[in-house]
Structures are given as structure tokens and as C-alpha cells.
């Protein structure tokens with residue numbers, strides 16, 4: 001039965017079975033860690049499909065098939081990091097080409113666009129995509145890529161995937177989505193017309209804060225070939241041990257996401273009713289500006305939440321971050337343990353203050369990645385850290 005019929009499987013079954021076969025030589029149920037750089041050939045050019053591990057590795061292949069299935073896509077490509085995956089996408093472009101990007105995005109993405117690819121003659125427009133009509137204003141004959149994250153980081157705006165992909169299709173532009181925040185459990189953008197899905201696998205997919213990895217998923221064969229060629233030429237590939245760890249993490253992705261969502265809802269509600277807390281950004285609130293679109297394109301609303309303090313006092317925000325007992329102050333997100341961060345000084349420090357303020361990213365804004373601990377302990381921690 002193994003692996004070939006995964007289109008018909010439900011998500012949790014795919015997470016456990018898609019792309020995974022017992023090892024033919026031993027029956028090992030877990031995909032072995034093929035810790036090898038090269039493969040014996042019986043005659044020059046005569047091999048079993050594997051020549052060199054920058055190009056192909058069986059542990060990586062199993063993971064790529066699994067990820068493709070989870071995103072309802074045809075091809076997966078894994079990278080040494082999320083940034084290596086983004087780097088590969090932008091290398092599809094040429095000097096003179098233009099990109100329309102959401103303005104509320106991961107700081108590292110902003111950095112690679114403005115500090116690296118801008119020097120290679122690629123032009124980036126950063127715009128508010130929570131109203132997709134804004135995209136049309138920036139499309140011209142040089143536009144090659146529309147780049148979005150949804151929910152956005154850290155403001156939790158929701159971008160209308162179907163609407164954005166219709167604009168992209170109309171103008172013959174690629175539409176890429178960084179799906180890291182949602183994970184494939186909550187949202188599969190290829191189903192809404194996106195062309196390229198990108199993940200920082202480091203986050204929810206790996207889920208245990210022990211691996212850095214990236215991935216792309218596409219449907220189009222030609223696009224897959226171009227991206228694979230770029231990756232093999234540039235070399236940003238993950239090692240087999242990391243692929244094994246991610247395959248292991250994925251087996252519980254659906255269970256973890258269910259708990260992230262349950263805990264996230266309770267934490268969002270607590271924050272909303274807290275006297276010291278100002279705005280709470282979470283797409284599950286019916287009052288969220290894009291709640292209706294979130295409901296259409298997401299299965300649930302996730303465990304990423306941002307909030308400001310009523311007095312927007314940065315010292316007070318720092319005090320809270322230092323007082324948490326279970327929310328660990330750290331970069332990253334999506335692991336089993338709850339984390340907290342201060343975007344203005346951490347993940348988004350590479351974005352200038354004027355740009356941060358344009359998207360409403362205040363100095364007291366705290367971002368939470370709500371983990372899968374017992375909710376009673378998380379609520380206790382929030383109350384004691386924020387105080388009354």
C-alpha cells in the first residue's frame with residue numbers, strides 16, 4: 001500500500017506514510033540515515049539513480065516526497081535553511097526584474113532582498129498586501145514574482161491567497177508563498193493557485209527546535225527542474241541526519257498543530273481581556289480585519305500571537321520578557337516549547353524603524369509562539385509575567 005496513493009489520504013495519514021517505504025534491503029520501518037556522500041557505479045554512468053549527495057540522497061528524497069504530499073504538491077526540494085530556499089527562488093530572476101513583496105515579512109527575507117539581491121539589479125517593492133488590490137498598482141512588464149507570507153510576521157495580517165494568485169495569473173507572474181507560520185496543516189496555498197510554497201522547516205514542520213532546514217514545494221515540472229538545477233549548482237542542501245530528524249518530527253505534525261491551535265486560542269483570549277495589554281494580533285478573533293479570509297483559507301488559526309502594551313512602554317515589555325518562566329526568550333517559533341520574542345530588537349531588527357512603524361510594529365510588541373505544554377501552566381506564566 002505504501003506511499004503511492006497519498007492524494008487520497010487525510011493529512012495525519014500522509015504525515016506518517018507519504019513517501020515513506022520500509023527499507024527494501026532490511027525492512028527497517030524508519031527511513032535510514034543514508035550518511036553517504038557518493039554511490040558506487042557498476043560501470044561509468046551506470047548507477048541506481050544516486051550519484052552524489054549534493055544532487056540526491058535517499059533520506060532527503062523520502063522527506064521531499066512527504067513534504068510535497070503534505071502541501072498537495074508534486075515536487076518537494078529541501079534546503080540547508082529557509083533562507084537557502086528563498087535564495088534559490090530569487091535566483092530564478094534576472095537583473096532588471098521586479099518583485100512585489102508583502103511589507104510585513106520575516107526580517108531575514110527583507111535583508112536578503114534589500115542587502116543582497118538589490119545589488120544584483122533586482123528591484124523589490126514592499127507593499128501592504130492585506131488589501132490585494134494594492135498589488136495591481138505595482139505590476140508592470142518587469143514584474144516576475146509576487147511574494148507573500150500569511151499570516152504575516154509579526155502583525156498576523158492575512159493575505160488573500162486566491163485573490164493574489166488570480167492577479168499573478170492574469171499578468172503571467174509567479175506567486176510564491178512563505179507558508180512557515182501556517183504550516184501545511186493549517187494552509188495549503190497551492191490549492192489556492194500559488195506557484196511556489198516555501199517553508200522554514202526549522203519551525204513547525206521539524207517542530208522540536210533541533211534542526212535548521214528549508215523547503216520548496218511546486219506542482220510545475222519545468223519550475224521544479226529550474227529550482228533543482230539552481231540548488232544543485234549553488235549547493236544549499238541539508239544533510240541526511242537532519243532529514244531524518246525532520247521525517248521523525250513530521251509524524252506528529254497534525255497532533256502538535258491541533259494543540260498549538262487550542263492553546264493559541266486560550267492565550268489570545270486571555271491577552272485580549274488583560275488590563276495591561278493593548279492590541280492583540282491573532283487571526284482567530286472575529287474582529288480581526290481579515291478573519292473571513294483566514295476562515296476560508298486556513299483550517300484553524302495557529303499558535304502565533306503578537307500583542308502590545310497599552311502604554312507601549314519598551315522597558316515594561318523587556319521586564320515581561322525577562323519574567324516569563326515557561327515562555328523562553330529566543331528567536332524562532334513553532335517548536336513544542338513556548339517561546340517569546342521582541343521583534344523590534346530581535347527578528348525584525350534588520351528592518352529600519354520607519355519601515356517597522358509603517359506596518360504598526362510598535363516597540364512594546366511581544367510575539368509569542370505558543371507551544372504544546374499544558375494550558376494551565378501557560379496561563380499562569382502569562383499572568384505572573386505581565387502582572388496587574
Ligand SMILES: *Cc1c(COP(=O)(O)O)cnc(C)c1O
Pocket residue numbers: 081082083084106108109149153178180181199200201202203212213214
Ligand atoms: C525562520 C523563518 C525564515 C528563515 O528560515 P531559516 O530556516 O531560519 O533559514 C523565513 N521565513 C519565516 C516566516 C521564518 O519564520
